[in-house]
Amino acid sequence: DSGVTQTPKHLITATGQRVTLRCSPRSGDLSVYWYQQSLDQGLQFLIQYYNGEERAKGNILERFSAQQFPDLHSELNLSSLELGDSALYFCASSVMGTGDRGNREGYTFGSGTRLTVV
Amino acid sequence: SQELEQSPQSLIVQEGKNLTINCTSSKTLYGLYWYKQKYGEGLIFLMMLQKGGEEKSHEKITAKLDEKKQQSSLHITASQPSHAGIYLCGAHRSYNTDKLIFGTGTRLQVFP
Numbered sequence: 218d219s220g221v222t223q224t225p226k227h228l229i230t231a232t233g234q235r236v237t238l239r240c241s242p243r244s245g246d247l248s249v250y251w252y253q254q255s256l257d258q259g260l261q262f263l264i265q266y267y268n269g270e271e272r273a274k275g276n277i278l279e280r281f282s283a284q285q286f287p288d289l290h291s292e293l294n295l296s297s298l299e300l301g302d303s304a305l306y307f308c309a310s311s312v313m314g315t316g317d318r319g320n321r322e323g324y325t326f327g328s329g330t331r332l333t334v335v
Numbered sequence: 336s337q338e339l340e341q342s343p344q345s346l347i348v349q350e351g352k353n354l355t356i357n358c359t360s361s362k363t364l365y366g367l368y369w370y371k372q373k374y375g376e377g378l379i380f381l382m383m384l385q386k387g388g389e390e391k392s393h394e395k396i397t398a399k400l401d402e403k404k405q406q407s408s409l410h411i412t413a414s415q416p417s418h419a420g421i422y423l424c425g426a427h428r429s430y431n432t433d434k435l436i437f438g439t440g441t442r443l444q445v446f447p
Contacts, residue, residue: 259438260423262434262435305375324368324435329376
Protein backbone atom coordinates (compact mmCIF):
# COMPACT_ATOMS: atom_id res chain seq x y z
CA ASP A 218 0.00 0.00 0.00
CA SER A 219 1.60 3.26 -1.17
CA GLY A 220 -0.48 5.45 1.10
CA VAL A 221 -2.24 7.12 -1.84
CA THR A 222 -5.79 5.84 -2.16
CA GLN A 223 -7.76 6.02 -5.35
CA THR A 224 -11.39 5.06 -5.79
CA PRO A 225 -12.99 3.44 -7.60
CA LYS A 226 -10.49 0.94 -9.00
CA HIS A 227 -12.60 0.24 -12.03
CA LEU A 228 -15.31 2.24 -13.73
CA ILE A 229 -17.35 1.37 -16.79
CA THR A 230 -19.63 4.03 -18.17
CA ALA A 231 -21.31 5.07 -21.40
CA THR A 232 -20.35 7.84 -23.76
CA GLY A 233 -21.72 11.21 -22.79
CA GLN A 234 -21.75 10.43 -19.10
CA ARG A 235 -19.93 12.14 -16.25
CA VAL A 236 -17.77 10.44 -13.64
CA THR A 237 -15.80 11.49 -10.57
CA LEU A 238 -12.52 9.93 -9.57
CA ARG A 239 -11.31 10.36 -6.03
CA CYS A 240 -7.83 10.50 -4.55
CA SER A 241 -6.64 10.65 -0.95
CA PRO A 242 -2.99 11.66 -0.78
CA ARG A 243 -0.40 10.12 1.50
CA SER A 244 -0.56 11.50 5.01
CA GLY A 245 1.38 14.74 5.22
CA ASP A 246 1.51 15.33 1.46
CA LEU A 247 0.10 18.66 0.32
CA SER A 248 0.41 18.25 -3.45
CA VAL A 249 -1.77 16.07 -5.62
CA TYR A 250 -1.07 15.33 -9.27
CA TRP A 251 -3.38 13.70 -11.78
CA TYR A 252 -2.09 11.69 -14.72
CA GLN A 253 -3.74 9.87 -17.58
CA GLN A 254 -2.15 6.75 -19.01
CA SER A 255 -3.28 5.35 -22.31
CA LEU A 256 -1.63 2.93 -24.71
CA ASP A 257 -1.02 5.49 -27.43
CA GLN A 258 -0.17 8.55 -25.33
CA GLY A 259 1.76 7.08 -22.43
CA LEU A 260 1.61 8.80 -19.06
CA GLN A 261 0.37 12.36 -19.47
CA PHE A 262 0.28 15.01 -16.76
CA LEU A 263 -3.16 16.55 -16.33
CA ILE A 264 -3.15 18.90 -13.36
CA GLN A 265 -1.55 19.62 -9.98
CA TYR A 266 -3.07 20.99 -6.80
CA TYR A 267 -1.14 22.22 -3.83
CA ASN A 268 -2.87 22.80 -0.52
CA GLY A 269 -6.20 23.42 -2.20
CA GLU A 270 -5.01 25.61 -5.04
CA GLU A 271 -4.36 24.76 -8.65
CA ARG A 272 -0.59 24.90 -9.19
CA ALA A 273 0.09 23.55 -12.67
CA LYS A 274 -1.90 22.48 -15.67
CA GLY A 275 -0.97 20.03 -18.36
CA ASN A 276 -2.82 18.39 -21.19
CA ILE A 277 -6.19 18.50 -19.49
CA LEU A 278 -9.28 18.75 -21.66
CA GLU A 279 -11.91 21.40 -20.98
CA ARG A 280 -14.36 18.57 -20.29
CA PHE A 281 -12.18 17.57 -17.35
CA SER A 282 -11.87 19.46 -14.08
CA ALA A 283 -10.38 18.83 -10.69
CA GLN A 284 -10.33 20.24 -7.21
CA GLN A 285 -8.61 19.68 -3.92
CA PHE A 286 -10.62 19.93 -0.74
CA PRO A 287 -9.62 21.29 2.69
CA ASP A 288 -8.89 17.77 3.90
CA LEU A 289 -6.49 17.54 0.90
CA HIS A 290 -8.30 14.80 -0.93
CA SER A 291 -8.82 15.52 -4.60
CA GLU A 292 -11.43 14.72 -7.19
CA LEU A 293 -11.08 14.56 -10.95
CA ASN A 294 -14.33 15.12 -12.81
CA LEU A 295 -14.65 13.83 -16.35
CA SER A 296 -17.72 14.86 -18.32
CA SER A 297 -19.20 14.28 -21.77
CA LEU A 298 -17.12 11.15 -21.89
CA GLU A 299 -15.85 9.83 -25.19
CA LEU A 300 -14.47 6.44 -26.14
CA GLY A 301 -11.00 7.97 -26.29
CA ASP A 302 -11.16 8.89 -22.61
CA SER A 303 -10.78 5.23 -21.71
CA ALA A 304 -7.52 5.03 -19.81
CA LEU A 305 -5.86 4.51 -16.47
CA TYR A 306 -6.05 7.62 -14.32
CA PHE A 307 -3.40 7.96 -11.67
CA CYS A 308 -3.14 10.24 -8.74
CA ALA A 309 0.21 10.98 -7.12
CA SER A 310 1.14 13.01 -4.10
CA SER A 311 4.20 14.71 -2.70
CA VAL A 312 5.05 16.76 0.32
CA MET A 313 5.59 20.07 -1.34
CA GLY A 314 4.49 22.11 -4.31
CA THR A 315 6.57 24.40 -6.48
CA GLY A 316 10.05 24.58 -5.18
CA ASP A 317 10.22 20.94 -4.19
CA ARG A 318 13.48 20.53 -5.94
CA GLY A 319 13.83 16.91 -6.68
CA ASN A 320 11.87 15.30 -3.93
CA ARG A 321 14.28 12.54 -3.15
CA GLU A 322 11.50 10.11 -2.45
CA GLY A 323 9.80 10.79 -5.74
CA TYR A 324 6.12 11.15 -6.03
CA THR A 325 3.95 8.47 -4.48
CA PHE A 326 1.44 7.04 -6.90
CA GLY A 327 -1.89 5.43 -6.23
CA SER A 328 -2.89 2.20 -7.91
CA GLY A 329 -5.06 4.03 -10.40
CA THR A 330 -8.64 4.03 -11.64
CA ARG A 331 -9.27 2.14 -14.84
CA LEU A 332 -11.96 3.96 -16.79
CA THR A 333 -13.69 2.21 -19.66
CA VAL A 334 -16.08 4.21 -21.78
CA VAL A 335 -18.42 2.11 -23.90
CA SER B 336 6.51 13.66 -30.12
CA GLN B 337 7.46 12.73 -26.58
CA GLU B 338 9.84 15.02 -24.71
CA LEU B 339 11.49 12.03 -23.11
CA GLU B 340 12.32 9.12 -25.37
CA GLN B 341 13.06 5.72 -23.95
CA SER B 342 14.78 2.89 -25.71
CA PRO B 343 14.20 0.16 -26.34
CA GLN B 344 10.40 0.20 -26.28
CA SER B 345 10.38 -3.42 -25.24
CA LEU B 346 12.92 -5.94 -24.14
CA ILE B 347 12.78 -9.68 -23.70
CA VAL B 348 15.72 -11.22 -21.90
CA GLN B 349 16.62 -14.52 -20.39
CA GLU B 350 16.88 -14.72 -16.63
CA GLY B 351 20.41 -13.93 -15.50
CA LYS B 352 21.22 -11.58 -18.38
CA ASN B 353 22.18 -7.95 -17.95
CA LEU B 354 20.24 -5.19 -19.68
CA THR B 355 20.19 -1.44 -20.13
CA ILE B 356 17.32 0.96 -20.67
CA ASN B 357 17.95 4.49 -21.88
CA CYS B 358 16.06 7.72 -21.37
CA THR B 359 16.99 10.61 -23.66
CA SER B 360 15.92 14.24 -23.75
CA SER B 361 16.76 17.04 -26.15
CA LYS B 362 16.80 19.46 -23.24
CA THR B 363 18.44 19.58 -19.84
CA LEU B 364 16.79 17.44 -17.24
CA TYR B 365 16.20 18.68 -13.71
CA GLY B 366 15.67 15.77 -11.39
CA LEU B 367 15.48 12.45 -13.21
CA TYR B 368 13.32 9.72 -11.70
CA TRP B 369 13.03 6.06 -12.52
CA TYR B 370 9.82 4.21 -11.78
CA LYS B 371 8.67 0.66 -12.31
CA GLN B 372 5.10 -0.28 -13.12
CA LYS B 373 3.55 -3.70 -13.06
CA TYR B 374 0.93 -4.06 -15.78
CA GLY B 375 -2.21 -2.12 -14.86
CA GLU B 376 -0.86 -1.08 -11.46
CA GLY B 377 0.63 2.03 -9.94
CA LEU B 378 4.18 3.30 -10.33
CA ILE B 379 6.81 2.32 -7.81
CA PHE B 380 9.64 4.78 -7.21
CA LEU B 381 13.07 3.28 -7.85
CA MET B 382 15.54 6.13 -7.59
CA MET B 383 16.16 9.77 -8.34
CA LEU B 384 19.21 11.45 -9.89
CA GLN B 385 19.86 15.14 -9.89
CA LYS B 386 23.50 15.92 -10.52
CA GLY B 387 25.32 15.35 -13.76
CA GLY B 388 27.46 12.26 -13.49
CA GLU B 389 25.48 10.96 -10.55
CA GLU B 390 25.07 7.20 -10.20
CA LYS B 391 22.88 5.31 -7.79
CA SER B 392 22.32 1.63 -7.13
CA HIS B 393 19.61 -0.33 -5.40
CA GLU B 394 20.00 -4.08 -5.22
CA LYS B 395 20.75 -5.10 -8.81
CA ILE B 396 19.57 -1.90 -10.45
CA THR B 397 21.95 0.97 -11.24
CA ALA B 398 20.98 4.31 -12.73
CA LYS B 399 23.23 7.01 -14.11
CA LEU B 400 22.66 10.57 -15.26
CA ASP B 401 25.13 11.77 -17.85
CA GLU B 402 27.28 14.85 -17.35
CA LYS B 403 25.19 17.05 -19.58
CA LYS B 404 22.05 15.88 -17.78
CA GLN B 405 20.27 14.99 -20.97
CA GLN B 406 20.34 11.23 -20.79
CA SER B 407 19.95 8.60 -18.15
CA SER B 408 20.46 4.86 -18.24
CA LEU B 409 19.07 2.13 -16.05
CA HIS B 410 21.10 -1.04 -15.86
CA ILE B 411 19.87 -4.31 -14.39
CA THR B 412 22.42 -6.95 -13.53
CA ALA B 413 21.55 -10.64 -13.54
CA SER B 414 17.88 -10.05 -14.35
CA GLN B 415 15.18 -12.03 -12.58
CA PRO B 416 11.50 -12.59 -13.37
CA SER B 417 10.68 -10.13 -10.57
CA HIS B 418 12.29 -7.40 -12.66
CA ALA B 419 9.59 -7.74 -15.32
CA GLY B 420 7.36 -4.73 -15.81
CA ILE B 421 7.31 -1.32 -17.43
CA TYR B 422 10.14 1.05 -16.60
CA LEU B 423 9.40 4.75 -16.88
CA CYS B 424 11.73 7.68 -16.58
CA GLY B 425 10.34 10.99 -15.39
CA ALA B 426 11.89 14.43 -15.22
CA HIS B 427 11.33 18.04 -14.36
CA ARG B 428 11.62 20.37 -17.33
CA SER B 429 12.82 23.36 -15.39
CA TYR B 430 14.18 24.27 -12.02
CA ASN B 431 11.02 26.06 -10.94
CA THR B 432 8.48 23.36 -11.46
CA ASP B 433 7.84 20.10 -9.74
CA LYS B 434 5.58 18.83 -12.51
CA LEU B 435 6.95 15.54 -13.76
CA ILE B 436 6.84 14.52 -17.39
CA PHE B 437 7.34 10.91 -18.28
CA GLY B 438 9.05 8.95 -20.98
CA THR B 439 7.43 6.54 -23.35
CA GLY B 440 8.19 3.52 -21.16
CA THR B 441 10.13 0.30 -21.70
CA ARG B 442 8.36 -3.01 -21.28
CA LEU B 443 10.67 -5.66 -19.87
CA GLN B 444 9.97 -9.36 -19.93
CA VAL B 445 12.29 -11.85 -18.27
CA PHE B 446 11.90 -15.51 -19.09
CA PRO B 447 13.41 -18.44 -17.17
